[in-house]
Amino acid sequence: MTVSSRVQFARTATDLVQTDPSVALVYAEISGQFFGDVERRHPDRVVNVGIREQLLVNVGAGMALTGMRPIVHTFGSFLVERAFEQVKLGFGHQDVGGVLVGSGGSFDIAGGGRTHQAPGDVALLDTLPGVSIHAPGTAQEVDAVLRRSVAGSGVHYVRVVEQANGQSFPYAPGRFHVVRRGAGATVVALGPVLDDVLAATEGLDATVLYASTVRPFDRRGLREVLRSSEGSSPEVVLVEPWLAGTSAHVVADALRDVPHRLLALGVGRGELRRYGTAADHIRAHGLDAAGIRRSLDEFLAPLGSCA
Amino acid sequence: MSLMTGDEKHSAAATSTLDVLRVLYERVLDVSPETAGDDRRDRFLLSKGHGPMAYYAVLCSRGFFPEEWLTGWASYDSPLGYHPDRNLVPGVEIASGSLGHGLPLAVGTALGLRAQGIGARVVVLVGDAELDEGSNHEAVELAAALGLDALTVVVVDNRSSSYAVPGRIEKRFATEGWHAVTVDGRDHDVLEKALSHREIGRPNVVVAVVAVVEEKR
Numbered sequence: 001m002t003v004s005s006r007v008q009f010a011r012t013a014t015d016l017v018q019t020d021p022s023v024a025l026v027y028a029e030i031s032g033q034f035f036g037d038v039e040r041r042h043p044d045r046v047v048n049v050g051i052r053e054q055l056l057v058n059v060g061a062g063m064a065l066t067g068m069r070p071i072v073h074t075f076g077s078f079l080v081e082r083a084f085e086q087v088k089l090g091f092g093h094q095d096v097g098g099v100l101v102g103s104g105g106s107f108d109i110a111g112g113g114r115t116h117q118a119p120g121d122v123a124l125l126d127t128l129p130g131v132s133i134h135a136p137g138t139a140q141e142v143d144a145v146l147r148r149s150v151a152g153s154g155v156h157y158v159r160v161v162e163q164a165n166g167q168s169f170p171y172a173p174g175r176f177h178v179v180r181r182g183a184g185a186t187v188v189a190l191g192p193v194l195d196d197v198l199a200a201t202e203g204l205d206a207t208v209l210y211a212s213t214v215r216p217f218d219r220r221g222l223r224e225v226l227r228s229s230e231g232s233s234p235e236v237v238l239v240e241p242w243l244a245g246t247s248a249h250v251v252a253d254a255l256r257d258v259p260h261r262l263l264a265l266g267v268g269r270g271e272l273r274r275y276g277t278a279a280d281h282i283r284a285h286g287l288d289a290a291g292i293r294r295s296l297d298e299f300l301a302p303l304g305s306c307a
Numbered sequence: 308m309s310l311m312t313g314d315e316k317h318s319a320a321a322t323s324t325l326d327v328l329r330v331l332y333e334r335v336l337d338v339s340p341e342t343a344g345d346d347r348r349d350r351f352l353l354s355k356g357h358g359p360m361a362y363y364a365v366l367c368s369r370g371f372f373p374e375e376w377l378t379g380w381a382s383y384d385s386p387l388g389y390h391p392d393r394n395l396v397p398g399v400e401i402a403s404g405s406l407g408h409g410l411p412l413a414v415g416t417a418l419g420l421r422a423q424g425i426g427a428r429v430v431v432l433v434g435d436a437e438l439d440e441g442s443n444h445e446a447v448e449l450a451a452a453l454g455l456d457a458l459t460v461v462v463v464d465n466r467s468s469s470y471a472v473p474g475r476i477e478k479r480f481a482t483e484g485w486h487a488v489t490v491d492g493r494d495h496d497v498l499e500k501a502l503s504h505r506e507i508g509r510p511n512v513v514v515a516v517v518a519v520v521e522e523k524r
Binding site for chain 2: 056090094
């Protein structure tokens with residue numbers, strides 16, 4: 001039976017705590033409904049800090065200072081935005097590792113309003129050196145990336161959201177999966193936008209690349225696709241379900257000597273000041289299949305045409 | 308300490324901590340250059356990273372790094388900065404400078420040691436004005452709730468906080484369930500007794516009062 005990404009996160013995290021005595025789980029009330037059993041069994045390694053997000057992050061970092069591998073979790077807005085200096089100093093500047101798991105993303109909690117929407121999380125973490133950023137597209141990908149990140153080293157951010165793809169891909173950090181090959185534009189789908197990207201590019205002669213690991217970014221893979229594509233069409237389209245343009249600088253750097261045009265789609269900067277559902281917000285930011293197709297058609301229209 | 312010049316802005320902050328640091332390293336903490344990498348060592352976290360001259364001087368005198376490092380401190384090639392960095396200086400447990408991080412990190416450190424069955428102590432030094440930062444109060448509440456008796460906070464109180472209320476620091480910790488005492492921060496024997504005490508089942512705070520100064524950060 002398939003479960004939501006968030007339930008999968010809780011199951012995998014629970015399993016990791018139970019099987020590896022060096023793993024700790026630190027959370028701040030959020031998702032506590034999933035952790036009661038494992039907290040009772042391992043009260044020293046499963047710690048609810050209450051509604052204290054600055055403390056949440058530094059408690060995880062302090063446990064890492066003693067050699068443990070912490071999983072640190074709350075909503076992305078509070079984990080990354082509210083406690084950003086703790087991430088920067090507690091983990092980054094101390095140079096200790098841990099796995100930060102933020103749920104909610106850009107619009108899971110659309111009805112909660114701006115306070116619970118964090119489209120800037122990836123861009124913020126991208127300002128810190130060496131942070132691996134993952135946006136798994138399915139529950140299965142959540143399981144794989146969490147296990148690999150916990151078993152690995154360094155700081156990882158895992159963005160767990162309800163939006164999901166129909167197909168899971170093997171964990172391959174820093175490598176694009178080529179989902180579709182075409183002779184035209186190259187569309188890069190990051191995280192759980194792949195289904196909408198595939199629907200939007202239906203009938204277009206486009207290449208579609210997919211990655212759930214956003215940092216490190218597969219610069220070489222992108223260059224290779226652009227170079228090998230027949231007729232070497234220089235159009236690149238980024239689709240990422242967080243702040244638009246977050247990955248544009250990486251594409252610009254990867255293609256510094258490759259003439260290209262870039263369209264960077266994502267969540268707009270303006271505050272919608274709307275509630276509703278995730279689907280409403282995905283549509284409002286032009287990230288549903290129809291919206292992506294509209295942007296693609298406009299971007300790919302022959303230059304000089306005045307439609 | 309006279310070898311380190313250039314941070315006179317923080318010299319009062321540095322000398323305010325000297326007695327506490329000497330007592331900790333000479334009489335209380337079970338840590339030395341030989342055991343600095345040992346999982347079971349006592350941890351000292353300097354949260355108030357400002358004015359670290361006294362800290363560097365004490366670490367140097369205990370043999371953690373050579374005296375030559377002290378001259379030229381805070382220059383581009385020196386490992387010793389105006390705020391200490393655990394990745395650059397042997398014996399330094401955390402990189403500090405931004406206030407309000409050391410105590411939360413100490414809570415995590417105490418939890419990490421407890422989860423691994425290690426009985427070592429975690430002593431964290433904060434300034435009275437540093438307690439302005441709300442992040443400390445998140446840590447004060449949780450440490451008591453979880454009964455972190457390996458943890459000792461030493462508040463070096465040089466009355467530098469704006470809006471200070473006399474006696475508030477000890478009372479606040481005590482209200483949260485800490486074992487709390489206020490002592491003369493210049494008297495080595497009194498400091499030794501207070502800092503050596505380890506209350507069972509409760510975290511400890513020692514408010515070490517030193518001379519009143521005018522300095523603000």
